[in-house]
Amino acid sequence: MSVSPQLPVLDFSEIGPRVGSRLADVRLPDQAGRLVDLHTERGHRRALVVFYRSARW
């Protein structure tokens, strides 16, 4: 009997920044080459921080 391969299940509660912790500082250039400090740019607003694979593929 053949078994079809299963994708290993990842537990994202253990991967990446933890819920309940303050996001560490992020300072990266944006699409205009301007250096952005995430928390400064955010100010006192809530935020969505979206990680994605690539804008190219």
Add this chain to the structure above:
Amino acid sequence: MQLVELQDAWQNLQRKRVAIFAISYDSVEVLAEFAEKRRISYPLLSDEGSHTIRAFGLLNEEHLVQQHAFYGIQTREEQLGVAYPGTLVLNAQGVISDKYFEQSYRVRPTARIFEEYALGKSTAASPPKDAPRATGRGLEVRVWTDARTYRPYQQVRLHVHLVVAPDMHVFASSGAEEFTPLSLQMEPLDGLEVGQPALPAPRRLGFKGLEEQFLVYEGSIRGMIPLRFTKNLGPSALTLHVKYQACTSTLCFPPTTLRVAVSLDGLDLIRD
């Protein structure tokens, strides 16, 4: 595609004072080109070299290769260094209040879902006025989707609103054997994947003179069926079959199946 969906959500989120940041390992040049082409208003942050991604523990190494192998795709050298796709929700103090990381990169959030991540689910959201509906004895059903269009691999949610007539009930699945339980079945469509319908927990109901208790639904019920197109089928109808048996406190009507459909138009996959 997520970047385009985020842009669709941008105006509403800006109004509600929610900032948006997107991070990838792309160079500034790649991001500049994309931002111009797709008219992106929010910051696309360039983590070239994946240092931030790595520091956050979000480097998708082995799993990417395994995922590709699973789908029969060869991993290219340039693809190593990517992040796991997902969203962190920050509160006003910058603390992570929620985290949404997909298991499969092939199921992607829509603008509406991004808005819900930031603003919470609008559970009070009632069916749109023109939501297709079907009515049978003891039950009315209305269905709608978040948007009138879909792209392959996006989370399409079919919302189902059931209203049981007053002083009547329908049997829930795993209810009594002799009665037909409520079932929600999508008409199959090649290129459509259907997930498990989500329904609230039924209520226990006892009847005078009967020892047995039954699991039933009464009043207004909201359900949702998660769906995914694996290709652009162009204009498509999502047809739901609702099988049920409605009863009053003294008698039951014969089992019935209602059929109701919602139309969607297909758009092409955008690679991002």
